Amino acid sequence: MISSSPSSSPLSSAYIFPRRRLSSPSFLPLSSPPPKPPLPSNSGEMKPDVASNSAVYLRRVFTAIVFLSAVVLSCFVLYRATDSVGLKMPMFSQGSSRLDSKEFRLEKVLNDAAMEDKTVILTTLNEAWASPNSIIDLFLESFRFGEHTRKLLNHLVIIALDMKAFSRCLDIHTHCFALVTEGVDFSSEAYFMTPAYLKMMWSRIFFLQSVLELGFNFVFTDADVMWFRDPFPHFYFDADFQIACDHFSGISDGVENKPNGGFKFVRSNNRSIEFYKYWYSSREKFPGLHDQDVLNIIKNGTFIQDIGLKMRFLSTAYFGGFCEPSRDLNEVCTMHANCCFGLDSKLHDLRILLQDWKSYMSLPPRFKGSPLVSWRVPQNCSLDALLHFDLQSEDEKQEMDNNGKTDKRL
Incomplete structure:
Protein backbone atom coordinates (compact mmCIF):
# COMPACT_ATOMS: atom_id res chain seq x y z
CA MET A 1 0.00 0.00 0.00
CA ILE A 2 10.11 7.14 -5.57
CA SER A 3 11.77 9.83 -4.37
CA SER A 4 11.98 8.97 -0.73
CA SER A 5 14.59 6.51 0.43
CA PRO A 6 13.71 3.57 2.65
CA SER A 7 15.44 5.28 5.52
CA SER A 8 12.81 8.03 5.48
CA SER A 9 9.87 5.67 5.70
CA PRO A 10 8.01 4.70 8.87
CA LEU A 11 8.84 1.07 8.19
CA SER A 12 12.51 1.56 7.38
CA SER A 13 13.39 0.71 10.94
CA ALA A 14 10.81 -2.05 11.26
CA TYR A 15 11.92 -5.15 13.09
CA ILE A 16 10.75 -8.56 11.98
CA PHE A 17 10.50 -10.98 14.86
CA PRO A 18 12.13 -13.07 16.26
CA ARG A 19 15.49 -11.88 17.54
CA ARG A 20 18.72 -13.67 16.69
CA ARG A 21 20.47 -14.66 19.89
CA LEU A 22 24.22 -14.27 20.41
CA SER A 23 26.26 -17.44 20.23
CA SER A 24 28.75 -18.40 22.89
CA PRO A 25 32.26 -17.07 22.22
CA SER A 26 35.07 -19.45 21.33
CA PHE A 27 38.75 -18.87 21.80
CA LEU A 28 42.05 -20.01 20.25
CA PRO A 29 44.65 -21.68 22.46
CA LEU A 30 47.70 -19.74 23.56
CA SER A 31 50.61 -19.69 21.10
CA SER A 32 52.77 -21.97 23.26
CA PRO A 33 51.98 -24.43 26.06
CA PRO A 34 52.52 -23.16 29.59
CA PRO A 35 55.81 -24.17 31.26
CA LYS A 36 55.80 -26.88 33.86
CA PRO A 37 55.76 -25.71 37.49
CA PRO A 38 59.32 -25.14 38.78
CA LEU A 39 60.87 -27.65 41.14
CA PRO A 40 62.43 -26.39 44.36
CA SER A 41 66.23 -26.53 44.71
CA ASN A 42 68.04 -28.31 47.49
CA SER A 43 68.28 -25.04 49.38
CA GLY A 44 64.49 -24.57 49.27
CA GLU A 45 64.74 -21.56 46.89
CA MET A 46 63.84 -21.45 43.18
CA LYS A 47 66.58 -21.00 40.68
CA PRO A 48 66.52 -17.65 38.81
CA ASP A 49 65.50 -19.12 35.39
CA VAL A 50 62.73 -21.17 36.99
CA ALA A 51 61.40 -18.14 38.86
CA SER A 52 61.40 -16.15 35.60
CA ASN A 53 59.40 -18.85 33.78
CA SER A 54 56.90 -18.94 36.64
CA ALA A 55 56.35 -15.19 36.40
CA VAL A 56 55.74 -15.42 32.63
CA TYR A 57 53.25 -18.22 33.18
CA LEU A 58 51.33 -16.26 35.80
CA ARG A 59 51.18 -13.18 33.56
CA ARG A 60 49.76 -15.29 30.70
CA VAL A 61 47.12 -16.83 32.94
CA PHE A 62 46.15 -13.41 34.28
CA THR A 63 45.97 -11.96 30.72
CA ALA A 64 43.77 -14.84 29.56
CA ILE A 65 41.39 -14.37 32.51
CA VAL A 66 41.10 -10.62 31.82
CA PHE A 67 40.47 -11.29 28.12
CA LEU A 68 37.78 -13.88 28.83
CA SER A 69 36.07 -11.58 31.32
CA ALA A 70 36.07 -8.68 28.84
CA VAL A 71 34.54 -10.79 26.05
CA VAL A 72 31.85 -12.28 28.29
CA LEU A 73 31.00 -8.83 29.66
CA SER A 74 30.76 -7.43 26.11
CA CYS A 75 28.42 -10.21 25.06
CA PHE A 76 26.23 -9.57 28.07
CA VAL A 77 26.09 -5.83 27.35
CA LEU A 78 25.19 -6.44 23.69
CA TYR A 79 22.49 -8.89 24.69
CA ARG A 80 20.96 -6.39 27.10
CA ALA A 81 21.20 -3.66 24.47
CA THR A 82 19.11 -5.62 22.00
CA ASP A 83 16.36 -5.82 24.61
CA SER A 84 16.46 -2.07 25.19
CA VAL A 85 16.04 -1.03 21.53
CA GLY A 86 12.79 -2.86 20.85
CA LEU A 87 13.91 -6.34 19.89
CA LYS A 88 12.52 -7.95 23.01
CA MET A 89 10.17 -10.85 22.32
CA PRO A 90 7.45 -11.91 24.73
CA MET A 91 7.40 -15.54 25.72
CA PHE A 92 4.47 -16.94 23.78
CA SER A 93 2.84 -20.18 24.76
CA GLN A 94 4.27 -21.75 21.60
CA GLY A 95 7.78 -21.19 22.92
CA SER A 96 10.54 -18.90 21.72
CA SER A 97 12.31 -21.70 19.83
CA ARG A 98 9.51 -21.67 17.27
CA LEU A 99 10.02 -17.96 16.70
CA ASP A 100 13.79 -18.37 16.33
CA SER A 101 13.33 -19.98 12.91
CA LYS A 102 12.59 -18.66 9.42
CA GLU A 103 8.93 -19.57 9.88
CA PHE A 104 7.66 -16.02 10.31
CA ARG A 105 9.73 -14.21 7.68
Whole structure:
Protein backbone atom coordinates (compact mmCIF):
# COMPACT_ATOMS: atom_id res chain seq x y z
CA MET A 1 0.00 0.00 0.00
CA ILE A 2 10.11 7.14 -5.57
CA SER A 3 11.77 9.83 -4.37
CA SER A 4 11.98 8.97 -0.73
CA SER A 5 14.59 6.51 0.43
CA PRO A 6 13.71 3.57 2.65
CA SER A 7 15.44 5.28 5.52
CA SER A 8 12.81 8.03 5.48
CA SER A 9 9.87 5.67 5.70
CA PRO A 10 8.01 4.70 8.87
CA LEU A 11 8.84 1.07 8.19
CA SER A 12 12.51 1.56 7.38
CA SER A 13 13.39 0.71 10.94
CA ALA A 14 10.81 -2.05 11.26
CA TYR A 15 11.92 -5.15 13.09
CA ILE A 16 10.75 -8.56 11.98
CA PHE A 17 10.50 -10.98 14.86
CA PRO A 18 12.13 -13.07 16.26
CA ARG A 19 15.49 -11.88 17.54
CA ARG A 20 18.72 -13.67 16.69
CA ARG A 21 20.47 -14.66 19.89
CA LEU A 22 24.22 -14.27 20.41
CA SER A 23 26.26 -17.44 20.23
CA SER A 24 28.75 -18.40 22.89
CA PRO A 25 32.26 -17.07 22.22
CA SER A 26 35.07 -19.45 21.33
CA PHE A 27 38.75 -18.87 21.80
CA LEU A 28 42.05 -20.01 20.25
CA PRO A 29 44.65 -21.68 22.46
CA LEU A 30 47.70 -19.74 23.56
CA SER A 31 50.61 -19.69 21.10
CA SER A 32 52.77 -21.97 23.26
CA PRO A 33 51.98 -24.43 26.06
CA PRO A 34 52.52 -23.16 29.59
CA PRO A 35 55.81 -24.17 31.26
CA LYS A 36 55.80 -26.88 33.86
CA PRO A 37 55.76 -25.71 37.49
CA PRO A 38 59.32 -25.14 38.78
CA LEU A 39 60.87 -27.65 41.14
CA PRO A 40 62.43 -26.39 44.36
CA SER A 41 66.23 -26.53 44.71
CA ASN A 42 68.04 -28.31 47.49
CA SER A 43 68.28 -25.04 49.38
CA GLY A 44 64.49 -24.57 49.27
CA GLU A 45 64.74 -21.56 46.89
CA MET A 46 63.84 -21.45 43.18
CA LYS A 47 66.58 -21.00 40.68
CA PRO A 48 66.52 -17.65 38.81
CA ASP A 49 65.50 -19.12 35.39
CA VAL A 50 62.73 -21.17 36.99
CA ALA A 51 61.40 -18.14 38.86
CA SER A 52 61.40 -16.15 35.60
CA ASN A 53 59.40 -18.85 33.78
CA SER A 54 56.90 -18.94 36.64
CA ALA A 55 56.35 -15.19 36.40
CA VAL A 56 55.74 -15.42 32.63
CA TYR A 57 53.25 -18.22 33.18
CA LEU A 58 51.33 -16.26 35.80
CA ARG A 59 51.18 -13.18 33.56
CA ARG A 60 49.76 -15.29 30.70
CA VAL A 61 47.12 -16.83 32.94
CA PHE A 62 46.15 -13.41 34.28
CA THR A 63 45.97 -11.96 30.72
CA ALA A 64 43.77 -14.84 29.56
CA ILE A 65 41.39 -14.37 32.51
CA VAL A 66 41.10 -10.62 31.82
CA PHE A 67 40.47 -11.29 28.12
CA LEU A 68 37.78 -13.88 28.83
CA SER A 69 36.07 -11.58 31.32
CA ALA A 70 36.07 -8.68 28.84
CA VAL A 71 34.54 -10.79 26.05
CA VAL A 72 31.85 -12.28 28.29
CA LEU A 73 31.00 -8.83 29.66
CA SER A 74 30.76 -7.43 26.11
CA CYS A 75 28.42 -10.21 25.06
CA PHE A 76 26.23 -9.57 28.07
CA VAL A 77 26.09 -5.83 27.35
CA LEU A 78 25.19 -6.44 23.69
CA TYR A 79 22.49 -8.89 24.69
CA ARG A 80 20.96 -6.39 27.10
CA ALA A 81 21.20 -3.66 24.47
CA THR A 82 19.11 -5.62 22.00
CA ASP A 83 16.36 -5.82 24.61
CA SER A 84 16.46 -2.07 25.19
CA VAL A 85 16.04 -1.03 21.53
CA GLY A 86 12.79 -2.86 20.85
CA LEU A 87 13.91 -6.34 19.89
CA LYS A 88 12.52 -7.95 23.01
CA MET A 89 10.17 -10.85 22.32
CA PRO A 90 7.45 -11.91 24.73
CA MET A 91 7.40 -15.54 25.72
CA PHE A 92 4.47 -16.94 23.78
CA SER A 93 2.84 -20.18 24.76
CA GLN A 94 4.27 -21.75 21.60
CA GLY A 95 7.78 -21.19 22.92
CA SER A 96 10.54 -18.90 21.72
CA SER A 97 12.31 -21.70 19.83
CA ARG A 98 9.51 -21.67 17.27
CA LEU A 99 10.02 -17.96 16.70
CA ASP A 100 13.79 -18.37 16.33
CA SER A 101 13.33 -19.98 12.91
CA LYS A 102 12.59 -18.66 9.42
CA GLU A 103 8.93 -19.57 9.88
CA PHE A 104 7.66 -16.02 10.31
CA ARG A 105 9.73 -14.21 7.68
CA LEU A 106 7.55 -12.29 5.25
CA GLU A 107 8.38 -14.11 2.02
CA LYS A 108 8.01 -17.50 3.71
CA VAL A 109 4.62 -16.57 5.17
CA LEU A 110 3.42 -15.21 1.82
CA ASN A 111 4.59 -18.30 -0.05
CA ASP A 112 2.81 -20.58 2.40
CA ALA A 113 -0.48 -18.69 1.94
CA ALA A 114 -0.32 -17.89 -1.78
CA MET A 115 -2.62 -19.23 -4.46
CA GLU A 116 -1.12 -20.84 -7.55
CA ASP A 117 -0.81 -17.44 -9.25
CA LYS A 118 0.98 -15.94 -6.20
CA THR A 119 -2.09 -14.07 -4.95
CA VAL A 120 -2.57 -13.57 -1.21
CA ILE A 121 -5.28 -11.95 0.91
CA LEU A 122 -3.91 -9.51 3.49
CA THR A 123 -5.36 -7.74 6.49
CA THR A 124 -3.79 -5.77 9.33
CA LEU A 125 -4.53 -6.22 13.02
CA ASN A 126 -3.68 -4.34 16.20
CA GLU A 127 -4.43 -5.03 19.84
CA ALA A 128 -7.60 -2.92 19.82
CA TRP A 129 -9.19 -5.11 17.14
CA ALA A 130 -7.63 -8.39 18.30
CA SER A 131 -9.35 -8.91 21.65
CA PRO A 132 -11.82 -11.83 21.90
CA ASN A 133 -15.28 -11.13 20.45
CA SER A 134 -13.95 -8.06 18.67
CA ILE A 135 -13.45 -7.13 15.02
CA ILE A 136 -11.10 -9.97 14.03
CA ASP A 137 -13.55 -12.64 15.22
CA LEU A 138 -16.40 -11.14 13.19
CA PHE A 139 -14.09 -10.89 10.18
CA LEU A 140 -13.13 -14.58 10.29
CA GLU A 141 -16.73 -15.58 11.03
CA SER A 142 -17.91 -13.91 7.83
CA PHE A 143 -15.61 -16.18 5.78
CA ARG A 144 -17.05 -19.25 7.48
CA PHE A 145 -20.68 -18.28 6.79
CA GLY A 146 -20.18 -16.81 3.32
CA GLU A 147 -20.78 -18.53 0.00
CA HIS A 148 -17.55 -20.20 -1.21
CA THR A 149 -15.45 -18.04 1.10
CA ARG A 150 -14.28 -20.51 3.75
CA LYS A 151 -11.58 -21.86 1.40
CA LEU A 152 -10.17 -18.34 1.05
CA LEU A 153 -9.03 -18.42 4.68
CA ASN A 154 -6.21 -20.69 3.48
CA HIS A 155 -4.80 -17.70 1.59
CA LEU A 156 -5.31 -15.04 4.27
CA VAL A 157 -2.27 -13.52 6.01
CA ILE A 158 -2.88 -11.45 9.13
CA ILE A 159 -0.29 -8.67 9.52
CA ALA A 160 0.02 -7.97 13.26
CA LEU A 161 1.07 -4.42 14.13
CA ASP A 162 1.91 -5.20 17.75
CA MET A 163 2.91 -8.29 19.69
CA LYS A 164 -0.42 -8.84 21.46
CA ALA A 165 -2.12 -8.92 18.07
CA PHE A 166 0.53 -11.35 16.83
CA SER A 167 -0.01 -13.63 19.81
CA ARG A 168 -3.78 -13.61 19.22
CA CYS A 169 -3.25 -14.36 15.54
CA LEU A 170 -1.19 -17.43 16.40
CA ASP A 171 -4.11 -18.66 18.51
CA ILE A 172 -6.82 -18.26 15.86
CA HIS A 173 -5.23 -18.41 12.41
CA THR A 174 -2.61 -20.22 10.34
CA HIS A 175 -0.71 -17.46 8.52
CA CYS A 176 0.60 -14.64 10.72
CA PHE A 177 3.31 -12.02 10.26
CA ALA A 178 4.62 -9.67 12.96
CA LEU A 179 5.45 -6.15 11.85
CA VAL A 180 6.56 -3.43 14.26
CA THR A 181 7.55 0.15 13.48
CA GLU A 182 10.20 1.65 15.75
CA GLY A 183 8.95 4.45 17.95
CA VAL A 184 5.26 3.97 17.03
CA ASP A 185 2.59 2.25 19.10
CA PHE A 186 -0.23 0.94 16.89
CA SER A 187 -1.82 -1.18 19.62
CA SER A 188 -4.59 1.28 20.55
CA GLU A 189 -7.60 2.23 18.50
CA ALA A 190 -6.53 4.79 15.88
CA TYR A 191 -9.32 7.34 15.47
CA PHE A 192 -9.97 8.70 12.00
CA MET A 193 -7.51 11.42 10.89
CA THR A 194 -5.56 11.50 14.17
CA PRO A 195 -1.75 11.45 13.82
CA ALA A 196 -1.70 7.76 14.82
CA TYR A 197 -4.28 7.00 12.12
CA LEU A 198 -2.29 8.82 9.44
CA LYS A 199 0.94 7.07 10.38
CA MET A 200 -0.78 3.70 10.32
CA MET A 201 -2.30 4.31 6.89
CA TRP A 202 0.98 5.42 5.31
CA SER A 203 2.85 2.53 6.93
CA ARG A 204 0.34 0.23 5.27
CA ILE A 205 1.01 1.73 1.83
CA PHE A 206 4.75 1.22 2.21
CA PHE A 207 4.29 -2.36 3.41
CA LEU A 208 2.01 -3.23 0.48
CA GLN A 209 4.64 -1.84 -1.88
CA SER A 210 7.13 -4.34 -0.43
CA VAL A 211 4.66 -7.19 -1.04
CA LEU A 212 4.42 -6.19 -4.70
CA GLU A 213 8.20 -6.02 -4.95
CA LEU A 214 8.38 -9.62 -3.72
CA GLY A 215 6.23 -10.59 -6.72
CA PHE A 216 2.92 -11.26 -4.97
CA ASN A 217 -0.50 -10.05 -6.09
CA PHE A 218 -2.73 -9.16 -3.18
CA VAL A 219 -6.27 -8.48 -2.10
CA PHE A 220 -5.98 -6.09 0.80
CA THR A 221 -8.99 -5.97 3.11
CA ASP A 222 -9.59 -4.10 6.33
CA ALA A 223 -10.68 -6.44 9.12
CA ASP A 224 -14.00 -4.58 9.36
CA VAL A 225 -14.92 -5.80 5.86
CA MET A 226 -17.28 -8.78 5.97
CA TRP A 227 -16.76 -11.38 3.23
CA PHE A 228 -20.06 -12.93 2.08
CA ARG A 229 -19.15 -14.21 -1.40
CA ASP A 230 -16.00 -14.98 -3.35
CA PRO A 231 -15.03 -11.62 -4.90
CA PHE A 232 -12.63 -12.91 -7.54
CA PRO A 233 -15.27 -13.46 -10.28
CA HIS A 234 -16.10 -9.74 -10.03
CA PHE A 235 -12.55 -8.42 -10.44
CA TYR A 236 -11.44 -6.96 -13.78
CA PHE A 237 -9.04 -9.42 -15.41
CA ASP A 238 -7.01 -6.70 -17.18
CA ALA A 239 -6.67 -4.14 -14.36
CA ASP A 240 -3.43 -3.52 -12.47
CA PHE A 241 -5.13 -1.75 -9.57
CA GLN A 242 -8.79 -1.98 -8.58
CA ILE A 243 -10.34 -0.52 -5.47
CA ALA A 244 -13.67 -0.35 -3.64
CA CYS A 245 -15.53 2.93 -3.24
CA ASP A 246 -17.34 4.95 -0.61
CA HIS A 247 -19.39 6.23 -3.52
CA PHE A 248 -19.55 4.59 -6.96
CA SER A 249 -20.55 6.70 -9.96
CA GLY A 250 -21.56 3.76 -12.13
CA ILE A 251 -18.46 4.04 -14.36
CA SER A 252 -15.61 1.69 -13.49
CA ASP A 253 -12.85 3.92 -14.85
CA GLY A 254 -14.37 7.26 -13.86
CA VAL A 255 -12.06 9.43 -11.76
CA GLU A 256 -15.10 10.97 -10.08
CA ASN A 257 -15.48 7.77 -8.01
CA LYS A 258 -14.61 8.08 -4.31
CA PRO A 259 -12.22 5.18 -3.56
CA ASN A 260 -11.78 3.52 -0.18
CA GLY A 261 -8.39 1.95 0.56
CA GLY A 262 -9.93 -0.64 2.86
CA PHE A 263 -10.48 -3.08 -0.01
CA LYS A 264 -8.42 -3.42 -3.18
CA PHE A 265 -6.93 -5.97 -5.56
CA VAL A 266 -3.49 -5.21 -6.98
CA ARG A 267 -1.43 -7.26 -9.43
CA SER A 268 2.33 -7.24 -9.05
CA ASN A 269 4.11 -5.74 -12.05
CA ASN A 270 6.38 -2.81 -12.86
CA ARG A 271 3.41 -0.47 -13.25
CA SER A 272 1.83 -1.22 -9.88
CA ILE A 273 5.19 -1.05 -8.08
CA GLU A 274 5.98 2.35 -9.59
CA PHE A 275 2.49 3.53 -8.70
CA TYR A 276 2.87 2.53 -5.05
CA LYS A 277 6.25 4.24 -4.87
CA TYR A 278 4.71 7.41 -6.27
CA TRP A 279 1.67 7.17 -3.99
CA TYR A 280 3.84 6.77 -0.91
CA SER A 281 6.24 9.57 -1.84
CA SER A 282 3.29 11.90 -2.49
CA ARG A 283 2.58 12.04 1.25
CA GLU A 284 5.42 14.58 1.47
CA LYS A 285 3.71 16.84 -1.07
CA PHE A 286 0.42 16.71 0.83
CA PRO A 287 1.24 16.62 4.57
CA GLY A 288 -1.70 16.02 6.88
CA LEU A 289 -3.69 14.02 4.32
CA HIS A 290 -4.28 10.29 4.52
CA ASP A 291 -3.72 7.80 1.72
CA GLN A 292 -7.27 8.00 0.32
CA ASP A 293 -7.18 11.79 0.06
CA VAL A 294 -3.83 11.66 -1.71
CA LEU A 295 -5.13 8.93 -4.04
CA ASN A 296 -8.07 11.16 -4.93
CA ILE A 297 -5.55 13.83 -5.95
CA ILE A 298 -3.04 11.75 -7.90
CA LYS A 299 -5.69 9.73 -9.77
CA ASN A 300 -6.44 12.94 -11.70
CA GLY A 301 -2.79 13.55 -12.61
CA THR A 302 -0.76 12.40 -15.58
CA PHE A 303 1.53 9.98 -13.75
CA ILE A 304 -0.91 7.06 -13.98
CA GLN A 305 -1.22 7.55 -17.72
CA ASP A 306 2.53 8.00 -18.11
CA ILE A 307 3.32 4.61 -16.56
CA GLY A 308 0.37 2.89 -18.26
CA LEU A 309 -1.34 1.76 -15.05
CA LYS A 310 -4.86 0.45 -15.60
CA MET A 311 -7.04 1.49 -12.65
CA ARG A 312 -10.61 0.35 -12.04
CA PHE A 313 -13.19 1.23 -9.37
CA LEU A 314 -15.37 -1.55 -7.98
CA SER A 315 -19.14 -1.23 -7.91
CA THR A 316 -20.87 -0.89 -4.54
CA ALA A 317 -23.47 -3.34 -5.86
CA TYR A 318 -20.89 -6.06 -5.12
CA PHE A 319 -18.45 -4.28 -2.80
CA GLY A 320 -20.60 -2.14 -0.55
CA GLY A 321 -20.33 -0.50 2.82
CA PHE A 322 -22.21 1.60 5.32
CA CYS A 323 -21.49 4.68 3.18
CA GLU A 324 -23.28 3.10 0.21
CA PRO A 325 -24.66 -0.38 1.04
CA SER A 326 -25.04 -3.26 -1.40
CA ARG A 327 -28.82 -3.47 -1.47
CA ASP A 328 -29.20 -6.84 -3.20
CA LEU A 329 -28.17 -9.65 -0.87
CA ASN A 330 -28.19 -11.99 -3.87
CA GLU A 331 -25.26 -10.07 -5.38
CA VAL A 332 -23.23 -8.69 -2.47
CA CYS A 333 -19.65 -9.95 -2.02
CA THR A 334 -18.32 -7.71 0.74
CA MET A 335 -19.66 -5.09 3.14
CA HIS A 336 -17.38 -2.57 4.81
CA ALA A 337 -18.04 -0.76 8.10
CA ASN A 338 -16.94 2.54 6.58
CA CYS A 339 -18.49 5.93 7.37
CA CYS A 340 -18.34 4.84 11.00
CA PHE A 341 -16.70 6.44 14.02
CA GLY A 342 -15.59 4.41 17.02
CA LEU A 343 -14.98 0.74 17.73
CA ASP A 344 -18.20 0.28 19.72
CA SER A 345 -20.31 1.59 16.83
CA LYS A 346 -18.55 -0.71 14.38
CA LEU A 347 -19.01 -3.76 16.56
CA HIS A 348 -22.70 -3.01 17.12
CA ASP A 349 -23.52 -2.65 13.44
CA LEU A 350 -21.25 -5.46 12.22
CA ARG A 351 -22.92 -7.93 14.56
CA ILE A 352 -26.32 -6.96 13.17
CA LEU A 353 -24.92 -7.22 9.64
CA LEU A 354 -23.69 -10.76 10.24
CA GLN A 355 -27.00 -11.76 11.80
CA ASP A 356 -28.87 -10.36 8.79
CA TRP A 357 -26.66 -12.42 6.49
CA LYS A 358 -27.24 -15.61 8.49
CA SER A 359 -30.99 -14.99 8.40
CA TYR A 360 -30.81 -14.52 4.63
CA MET A 361 -28.82 -17.73 4.18
CA SER A 362 -31.42 -19.69 6.18
CA LEU A 363 -34.27 -18.64 3.86
CA PRO A 364 -35.68 -21.05 1.27
CA PRO A 365 -34.38 -20.16 -2.23
CA ARG A 366 -37.78 -18.86 -3.40
CA PHE A 367 -37.78 -16.18 -0.67
CA LYS A 368 -34.22 -14.93 -1.10
CA GLY A 369 -35.18 -12.70 -3.99
CA SER A 370 -37.89 -10.91 -2.03
CA PRO A 371 -37.58 -7.10 -1.91
CA LEU A 372 -38.34 -7.33 1.81
CA VAL A 373 -34.94 -8.96 2.40
CA SER A 374 -32.49 -6.19 3.25
CA TRP A 375 -29.98 -4.96 5.81
CA ARG A 376 -30.96 -3.41 9.12
CA VAL A 377 -27.77 -1.36 9.17
CA PRO A 378 -26.27 1.16 9.42
CA GLN A 379 -27.64 2.12 12.81
CA ASN A 380 -24.91 3.44 15.11
CA CYS A 381 -22.64 4.00 12.13
CA SER A 382 -23.63 7.01 10.05
CA LEU A 383 -22.26 9.86 7.99
CA ASP A 384 -23.76 12.28 10.51
CA ALA A 385 -21.64 10.84 13.34
CA LEU A 386 -18.52 10.99 11.18
CA LEU A 387 -19.26 14.57 10.14
CA HIS A 388 -19.78 15.53 13.79
CA PHE A 389 -16.35 14.08 14.64
CA ASP A 390 -14.73 15.93 11.72
CA LEU A 391 -16.20 19.22 12.94
CA GLN A 392 -14.97 18.53 16.47
CA SER A 393 -11.49 17.78 15.15
CA GLU A 394 -11.42 21.03 13.18
CA ASP A 395 -12.52 23.00 16.26
CA GLU A 396 -9.82 21.36 18.39
CA LYS A 397 -7.18 22.04 15.75
CA GLN A 398 -8.24 25.68 15.50
CA GLU A 399 -8.15 26.07 19.28
CA MET A 400 -4.65 24.57 19.42
CA ASP A 401 -3.49 26.90 16.65
CA ASN A 402 -4.90 29.87 18.53
CA ASN A 403 -3.04 28.80 21.66
CA GLY A 404 0.18 28.31 19.72
CA LYS A 405 0.29 24.59 20.50
CA THR A 406 1.10 21.67 18.25
CA ASP A 407 -0.53 18.29 18.51
CA LYS A 408 2.33 15.86 19.12
CA ARG A 409 0.30 12.70 19.59
CA LEU A 410 1.58 9.64 17.73
